[in-house]
Amino acid sequence: MPLVGVGYxxxxxxxxxxxxxxIEAVExxxxxxxxxxxxxxxxxxxxxxxxxxxxxxxxxxxGTAVEPDREYLDQVRDHARRLRVPWYSxxxxxxxxxxLDLAQLLPLPRTRExxxxxxxHVEVVQERVGLPLLxxxxxxxxxxxxxxxxxxxxxxxxxxxxGAGILLDVENLRINSINxxxxxxxxxxxxxxxxxxxxxLAGGCRDGELAIDTHDHPVPPATLxxxxxxxxxxxxxxxxxxxxxxxxxxxxxxxDVEAIKQIRDRSGEGAAAGAPARAARAPxxxxxxxxxxxxx
Amino acid sequence: xxGGRLRTLGRLILAKRLGKIAAVLPATCRxxxxxxxxxxxxxxxxxxxxxxxxxxxxxxxxxxxxxxxGDPPAxxxxxxxxxxxxxxxxxxxxxxxxxxxxxxxxxxxAWTAFxxxxxxxxxxxxxxxxxxxxxxxxxxxELERGRRRQVAVVPGAGGARVFWLEAETAKLLLDLRExxxxxxxxxxxxxxxxxxxxxxxxxxxxxxxxx
Numbered sequence: 428m429p430l431v432g433v434g435y436x437x438x439x440x441x442x443x444x445x446x447x448x449x450i451e452a453v454e455x456x457x458x459x460x461x462x463x464x465x466x467x468x469x470x471x472x473x474x475x476x477x478x479x480x481x482x483x484x485x486x487x488x489x490g491t492a493v494e495p496d497r498e499y500l501d502q503v504r505d506h507a508r509r510l511r512v513p514w515y516s517x518x519x520x521x522x523x524x525x526x527l528d529l530a531q532l533l534p535l536p537r538t539r540e541x542x543x544x545x546x547x548h549v550e551v552v553q554e555r556v557g558l559p560l561l562x563x564x565x566x567x568x569x570x571x572x573x574x575x576x577x578x579x580x581x582x583x584x585x586x587x588x589x590g591a592g593i594l595l596d597v598e599n600l601r602i603n604s605i606n607x608x609x610x611x612x613x614x615x616x617x618x619x620x621x622x623x624x625x626x627x628l629a630g631g632c633r634d635g636e637l638a639i640d641t642h643d644h645p646v647p648p649a650t651l652x653x654x655x656x657x658x659x660x661x662x663x664x665x666x667x668x669x670x671x672x673x674x675x676x677x678x679x680x681x682x683d684v685e686a687i688k689q690i691r692d693r694s695g696e697g698a699a700a701g702a703p704a705r706a707a708r709a710p711x712x713x714x715x716x717x718x719x720x721x722x723x
Numbered sequence: 724x725x726g727g728r729l730r731t732l733g734r735l736i737l738a739k740r741l742g743k744i745a746a747v748l749p750a751t752c753r754x755x756x757x758x759x760x761x762x763x764x765x766x767x768x769x770x771x772x773x774x775x776x777x778x779x780x781x782x783x784x785x786x787x788x789x790x791x792x793g794d795p796p797a798x799x800x801x802x803x804x805x806x807x808x809x810x811x812x813x814x815x816x817x818x819x820x821x822x823x824x825x826x827x828x829x830x831x832x833a834w835t836a837f838x839x840x841x842x843x844x845x846x847x848x849x850x851x852x853x854x855x856x857x858x859x860x861x862x863x864x865e866l867e868r869g870r871r872r873q874v875a876v877v878p879g880a881g882g883a884r885v886f887w888l889e890a891e892t893a894k895l896l897l898d899l900r901e902x903x904x905x906x907x908x909x910x911x912x913x914x915x916x917x918x919x920x921x922x923x924x925x926x927x928x929x930x931x932x933x934x
Contacts, residue, residue, distance in 0.1 A: 462776060464819035486775065522775070530775035531736045568728045606728075634731055 428695045429626075429662070430479060431688050433680060434669045435459075437467055442677045444477060449684055452479045454667045457515070458486045460506045461499070475511050481625065481665055482512040483594075489548050489562075490521035490535040500555040507558055513664065516561035516594045516625065517552070519545065519582060534567035537574040537581045549589040561624050562586060563594040566602045566631075566640035578603075579617040592624040595661075597653035598646065598669075602631060602638040615656050623661035628654060628687065629669040642671035646683045651690060658694035666691065737767050740780055747781035747812045750858040751788070751805045754798060758864050761795035762788075778816050785809040800852040800866045807854055807885065810846050810876045814883035817844070824879075828928050830918050834907050836931045839917070841899040842924065846876040847888075855887065877924045886923060896925060904931060 432452030435443060437459065443450065453474050460471055474480050484503065487495060507515055520532040535541050553560050562585060564578065576584065586593055595618070597611075604611040628651075630644030646668065654666070668683045741763060745752040755762050770783045788805045791797060818824075830837065851868040873893030875886040888896075908914045920926040 458775075465822070466819070526773060527771050528774050529736055529772060530739065531732070568732045569724050572724065637728065637731060639735070 428691055429658075430665045431684055431691060432478070432481070432665055432667050433684065434483070434627075434667055434671075435471070435474065436671060437463070437470070439670075439677060439680075440470055444474075446677070446681060447478045449681065449688070450478065452481060452665050452667070453477075454481045454483050454665070455510060457482050457484045457503050457506050460510075461486075461502050472509055479665075480510045480512055481667070482507050482510060482515045483563075484515065484517045485532070486522070487517045487552070488522045489517055489519065489545055489552075490541060491524055492541075492544050493525060495548050495551050495555075497555060500552060504556045504558075507556060512558070514559040514561055514592065514624065515552075515556055516563055518565050519562045519585065520565045532565040532567075534565065534570060535581070536571040537576045537578065539575055542576065542581060542584060545585050546588045549585065549591050553589070553591070559590070559592055559624075561592040561594040563627065564596055564599055564603075566596075566599040568606065568637065568639075570607070579614050583617065583619060583622075586622060587619075593618060593622045594625045594627060595623045595657055595663075596627040596629075597657060598627065598629040598631065598650045599640060601647070601650050601653055602640050605638040611653055612656055615653065615660065618660070620660055621662055623657060623663050625663050626654060626657055626666045627669050628666065628683070630683075642669050643673045645679045646686070651686060654687065655690055655694065658691065737763075740767075740772055743777040744781050744784045747777050748784065748805060748808050750862065751784070751801070751808050753860065754801055754804060754857060754862040757862060759795060759797040759801070762791070762797055765795060778812070781809060781812060798862075798865055799868075800850075800854065800857060803848075803850040803852050804854055804857050807848055807850065807874050807876070808858075810848060811883040811885050814844065814846065814876050814878040818878040818883065827921050827924055829921060830907070830914060830928055831930065834930055836904060836906050838902045838904050838929050838931055839899060839926050840902045841896040842877065842927055844878050845896065845925065847893060847896060848874045848876065850874060875925060879924055884924065886925065892920075892925075899926060902929075 430452040432450055432454060433443060435453045435455050443453065455471055455474065460468055463471070482503075486499065489495070503515060518532050519535065521535060522529055522532055535545070549560055549562070562582060564582060582593065585591065595615070600611045600614055603609070604614070628646045629640065629642045630646050630650070631639050631641045632644060633639065657663075666687050668680055668687065670680045673679070741752070766784060766787045770787050772780055773783070774780065785805050788797070789802055791802070849871055851871050852866045853869060854874070856863060856866060871890075873888040873890065875888055875893070875896065877884045877886070908917060917926070917928070921928050
């Protein structure tokens with residue numbers, strides 16, 4: 428069964444460490460390792476002794492049409508080794524072009540040319556970092572005209588061609604489905620079985636009629652329903668609650684963790700009762716051992 | 724493309740960027756938000772972000788304010804305020820990546836002579852404004868120019884420290900850029916002055932090397 432964890436944030440570091448368990452895993456943003464202070468890096472490097480750790484990035488800008496930054500990837504690789512993570516995840520997006528960094532995940536023009544570029548970059552990343560890459564769907568507020576592929580098609584094709592996995596952000600999916608009027612369940616149904624290796628869940632807000640991805644509210648019921656749908660078709664390793672602000676109400680995050688665990692446990696019982704037995708995933712070395720420890 | 728949504732996205736991106744800058748330069752941002760809000764948009768237009776880091780964005784804002792030539796208008800003390808605040812922030816960032824520094828060595832009563840210098844990373848700035856009045860929740864629209872004062876910024880464990888100095892203390896620190904040998908002071912007030920400067924990290928002390 429997947430572990431249920433939270434995205435690590437320094438502002439809530441002590442709260443998070445004290446809350447293992449019920450928190451079963453932690454997702455670290457590799458850019459916090461690279462840019463953080465000594466004290467922050469030391470705190471992050473101590474986390475694998477506490478619970479399984481997963482690695483996520485925001486600074487790669489996979490869709491930018493220049494070679495991925497190899498120095499950055501070497502730093503990712505070094506931190507991945509120290510943290511003993513099984514894979515590395517990043518966004519199917521771009522944030523910068525040479526000389527300009529908006530620090531905001533932006534949607535890609537979904538053309539075959541851009542798909543080629545992304546696939547080349549994914550292969551470079553997997554080779555350089557030495558780990559599988561998971562591609563995350565982002566929330567977006569505009570689309571480029573003249574798409575040749577829809578979002579699910581683009582994501583699935585990029586993963587099929589490179590062997591990358593999917594990190595499905597069900598809150599981003601819910602937001603996009605509101606803002607662009609499509610069926611999020613249909614999106615989930617188009618993802619190849621067992622391609623989703625991880626999920627993100629979060630809570631956002633509204634700006635007029637626009638749903639916004641702010642990571643500062645509890646996970647809404649509609650997002651939890653999407654989680655149920657995803658768990659019916661996939662066997663992710665981990666489910667991560669992303670909360671970036673409002674840590675004085677950490678109880679809300681722990682409430683989210685418990686709610687997700689209940690959905691996970693129900694989904695696991697359903698799978699055990701009705702589905703044919705699936706071959707167990709080969710444990711990833713120490714990750715398998717840590718997963719067993721967390722389930723005690 | 725939906726222009727309304729693009730504007731919303733632009734607003735969100737700018738708010739996030741200004742939040743990063745305010746985390747590094749809180750007094751400067753309070754002053755600008757209260758007395759020169761148009762400056763924020765002028766900055767965003769003139770200086771698109773080149774990095775996602777807080778310090779880089781704060782440095783861009785610092786450079787923009789120092790290069791600002793009055794349109795839109797801004798409080799007269801703003802340039803000095805951002806200079807002091809950024810110096811403190813930069814010193815804090817630099818110190819956080821170093822191993823913790825040992826506590827400053829006191830003046831040992833057994834020394835008959837010692838060497839003293841101002842720390843190499845000490846920064847001295849000048850201002851004619853009483854900037855402490857601007858580092859509050861409700862900064863004033865203007866400050867009167869007064870006598871020139873020196874401000875020392877010292878990196879330290881847990882964050883940089885800022886000291887408002889008398890002119891003769893600042894001159895002393897400027898004269899102490901290199902190690903200088905001194906006889907141990909006989910008089911208590913002279914000894915107290917040296918110890919006080921050392922305790923605040925404004926000077927470093929060491930015994931004279933044996934011959």
